Amino acid sequence: MKKYKKSIHKILLLLISTCILACSSDKKTLNPLDNRELDLSITVPPGGNSWVINSTKQDAVLIHDSGIHNWTALDDIIRIYFHTKLTGELHLGLHMKSEKGPSTIKVTVGNTTKDVVIDNTTYKNVEIGMFDITKPGYNFIEIQGLQKTGEYIGDIDKILLGGPATASGISFVPSDFSLHFGRRGPSVHLTYKMPENKDITYFYNEITVPKGEDVVGSYFMANGFGEGYFGIQVNSDTERRILFSVWSPFVTDDPSTIPDDYKVILLGKGEGVTAGNFGGEGSGGQSYKVFDWKPENTYKFLLKGEPSINNSTDYTAYFYAPEESEWKLIASFRRPHTNTYLKRFHSFLENFSPHTGFISRKGKYTNQWVYDTQGEWYELTKAKFTADATARDKARLDYAGGVKESSFYLKNCGFFDDNTIINTEFSRTSNGIKPNIDFSSLPSLGSQ
Structure with a gap:
């Protein structure tokens, strides 16, 4: 009976150890930062700060004073530029919607890329996550569509930023300035x-x-x-x-x-x-x-x-x-x-x-x-x-x-x-x- 109890005890210890090791390999599970609320207190208008960098023809189609619209092509690469005085953590969100069903977009800042599924068909804040700004000055957010359900990938009318990298303020073309100029x-x-x-x-x-x-x-x-x-x-x-x-x-x-x-x-x-x-x-x-x-x-x-x-x-x-x-x-x-x-x-x-x-x-x-x-x-x-x-x-x-x-x-x-x-x-x-x-x-x- 004692040998049986010892065997059960060893099995339980082995299972617990295996679980701990498995969990430690999943950074999202153990990293407490992932559960923090994002600071998305700064609104950047995409109309004055975005470009389709691989096609000026598509730029004329997608970029409007009201935001990013008519976005159909998965090979369009959109960049949004902003200027920070500091380095550090950047929090990013998009106020956007998809057309009919889920769309998947790829969002890159610096060396970090996140794939995000957009399944809301009315505008709402979509939290993208946290990124590392490694140099002060101009940086950019790069967005590209990966998958879409309907004809359109989605619409974006606000870029939402915050976090320590923005603590001393950021520069961009504001909504009360001529977006054309x-x-x-x-x-x-x-x-x-x-x-x-x-x-x-x-x-x-x-x-x-x-x-x-x-x-x-x-x-x-x-x-x-x-x-x-x-x-x-x-x-x-x-x-x-x-x-x-x-x-x-x-x-x-x-x-x-x-x-x-x-x-x-x-x-x-x-x-x-x-x-x-x-x-x-x-x-x-x-x-x-x-x-x-x-x-x-x-x-x-x-x-x-x-x-x-x-x-x-x-x-x-x-x-x-x-x-x-x-x-x-x-x-x-x-x-x-x-x-x-x-x-x-x-x-x-x-x-x-x-x-x-x-x-x-x-x-x-x-x-x-x-x-x-x-x-x-x-x-x-x-x-x-x-x-x-x-x-x-x-x-x-x-x-x-x-x-x-x-x-x-x-x-x-x-x-x-x-x-x-x-x-x-x-x-x-x-x-x-x-x-x-x-x-x-x-x-x-x-x-x-």
């Missing part, structure tokens, strides 16, 4: 220091776009002045343009409302140039030429501006491509109610496509010179870095500018962390080489 990203500028008490008739600049930085939606603006701008764009995967515009002195976003005596007049344009009006961000005269400019090539820009008849000023833009080895006329406009030489010289880099705001781009701005009425060239070697309201209001923090040797540069978008303090002043190395331009040989308004 938030997705476009910050615009960045260089304002050049000018020689004093000079009447400037010409402004010369050069731009080189490094390989891989020519992202769709980019406008590398070389010659900005008080009444307009002149530069190169990436308009689509198949089209690039040279763009030159002059604002009307009549302030409106609708060009059809401009009185006749305030309209910008086209004086002439080059071969292959389209000219007309523009609106939406002020209004005026606009010209562009479709031109397949290349990264790594250096393009030259020359702007002329001088007072004309009847209290007006004429502005003329010329473009030099190394592929063609000669100056080409873009267009010449007359701006009424204006009597001035060229002033307020600047350059900028902007992204006009909200679908590519998650991709960084950079331009080099080199060899700035101005020419005055006395026939003297002056080199511009100093510039102040500034940025638009998207940066100043801290909706986006991925903006930078500066100097490298003899070139200024501007960089934006892409959620990089090393930004530049706004209003920082920079000086580039002087090269002392004046532009070699015979003004008399430039194309006349009637020659092209």
